[in-house]
Amino acid sequence: MxxxxxxxxxxxxxxxxxxxxxxxxxxxxxxxxxxxxxxxxxxxxxxxxxxxxxKTSLEPFSIDVVELLDGLDPMAQIQKLVDLYYEFVSQNIYSVRFLLSLVVREEKNLDDLLERTIELHRIYCNMIADIVQTGCEQGAFRATLVAETEAALIMATLNGVLVQGFLDGTEPRDPGPLLDQLKRSLRERLLAAPPPLADA
Amino acid sequence: MxxxxxxxxxxxxxxxxxxxxxxxxxxxxxxxxxxxxxxxxxxxxxxxxxxxxxKTSLEPFSIDVVELLDGLDPMAQIQKLVDLYYEFVSQNIYSVRFLLSLVVREEKNLDDLLERTIELHRIYCNMIADIVQTGCEQGAFRATLVAETEAALIMATLNGVLVQGFLDGTEPRDPGPLLDQLKRSLRERLLAAPPPLADA
DNA sequence: GTCTATATACAGATAGAC
DNA sequence: GTCTATCTGTATATAGAC
CATH class of the missing domain: 1.10.10.60 (Homeodomain-like)
Known part of the structure; x- marks a missing residue:
């Protein structure tokens, strides 16, 4: 073999x-x-x-990520998830490119692969929604948040950052300022009380 | 002919x-x-x-959008731009799909077309950055915002919403809740003072 | 300008020797 | 298991009639 x-x-x-x-x-x-x-x-x-x-190139998508979040508070969990997502994407840029192209063009004869990708995406999205929900219940996040919608927007933004990476040139780049910006905006948007403002 | x-x-x-x-x-x-x-x-x-x-199918990308923003305050301008972007995308879903697939896979022999797309994207991004900058100077937006970074994240999110539309099924859908969520989050993130909170 | 017929090249796939 | 040689279909592109 x-x-x-x-x-x-x-x-x-x-x-x-x-x-x-x-x-x-x-x-x-x-x-x-x-x-x-x-x-x-x-x-x-x-x-x-x-x-x-x-199928082979899809295997790594099944990373078990839950244990890495243990012991962190909701905001830290979300930020960790953001980092993990981008890290995974960077390390599997070939497969990601391809799968995304499958989504964008609707190539036939592989609906099963697509289904699986979408399913994994949904799982990831639900994880974020759960964390947001927990954050709200703990009082760490704003009570007005709708967990599912918030999670969906976060996932969309993550994918958008990914696409942006494809757009503006060389691909295997470092996260760049966009990811930082995303995390900053998440703090501002999700947290109930404004953070210590440790930037400027 | x-x-x-x-x-x-x-x-x-x-x-x-x-x-x-x-x-x-x-x-x-x-x-x-x-x-x-x-x-x-x-x-x-x-x-x-x-x-x-x-080349033909790319023509509509050259919409002149500036005049539509005239007379609006910065936040309204940004929200209008968000709507216009999605509207344009919805109406040119074929070309958008294709161009995005060009970005994702790096198909050869058409670098010029790609260049043009990316250029248009940059223009759109700069427009948002300008509006954010103006908003900051007028005191309507938070003074701590970095216009370029903020604009880049907004564009990324827009593209992410677009991809999400491709992901979860039928394409020529209505904006859906994601765009609303984006606009809501923009209000919360950009505005200097919290809005009247007219949701719950 | 528009057609039919054809040249040429290369794709996926098979046969069969080793 | 791995090869060379070959079949068969279909793609781009051309020739030439009308």
Whole structure:
């Protein structure tokens, strides 16, 4: 099981950067230093290769993140989640790019993968909503907040920061000022009492 | 110049929904009710057709929006801009989807189109920054705001809301609660004095 | 300007030797 | 398991009639 892995790795990389249609099996074969025919020995079809490759590249999305939040107060938990999200995204920029492109264009024949991504997204969103809810009940956050809506906007902003990273040039950049700005605005928006104002 | 336009229209639609690679000229020809050969009479190559089609579909991005903001106070201007942005996006959902997919995947051979999109984005961002700056100077907004950073986060959030729309299902939806939430959070974050709180 | 017919290239996929 | 050689379909692009 040596060549199979090389094929899978090359395929993931190429599909991720170029998309399904633009990536030929000849290209995959060349990159993996095997013959085209070998790809068909290991995988039923180009489609099968594609699904397998993507499933592999999706695995890391299943990080268990809950334990990392233990013992933190709600605001710290949210800020930690923001950092974790961006960290994960930075480390899996290939897969993220690809999945996002699946969302934006509505490529067919892989609804299951998309479903899974959306499901994970929802889980993440619910986690934030729970934290917000707890924060409200503890009196740390404003009582007027609607947890679900607030969480949804936070997630949207996170994705927006991500897209922005794609927009303004080189990708594997550091979080940049946008993430800081997001965290600052979250403090101002969520906390019941204004923070010590330790910026200027 | 009848068939040329039909070709262009069909091509734009197909390229936009399916992408460049997945769209064959046979498909374009069928959709436009012309022969494949005619496409090559009107356009040098598939590539040429692609560029021409996209240039056409990009035109509406050049909306002149400034006049619509005249006479409004800074907060109203920003909220208006938010609405206009989403409105424009809703009405050009095809092109937006496509352009976003260009940003996410880094498709080659059309750097000029991308450049133009990014430039427009920057212009929009600067407009918001200017308004925030004015708001601060007028005393309507908090004096501690950094206009550029604040504007960048707002744009990021707008794009995030857009992506979210793609994520959770049917696309040509109404703004939904996310935009309202964004505008609410902007009031809370930007305004110097808390608003009359006309929600609960 | 618009068509039919065709050239040429390359894609995914198979056959069969080793 | 891995290869070379090949089949088959379809894509872009051209030739030439009308």
């Amino acid at each position: 040596e060549a199979r892995l090389k094929i899978l790795t090359s395929a993931t990389k190429l599909f991720t950067t170029q998309g399904f249609a633009k990536t030929s099996l000849a290209q995959v074969a060349k990159e993996a230093h095997v013959s085209k025919a070998l790809i068909f020995w290991h995988f039923e079809s180009k489609d099968d290769l594609f699904r397998t490759a993507l | 009848e068939a040329r336009l039909k070709i262009l229209t069909s091509a734009t639609k197909l390229f936009t929904t399916q992408g460049f690679a997945k769209t064959s000229l046979a498909q374009v020809a069928k959709e436009a009710h012309v022969s494949k050969a005619l496409i090559f009479w009107h356009f040098e190559s598939k590539d040429d057709l692609f560029r021409t089609a996209l």
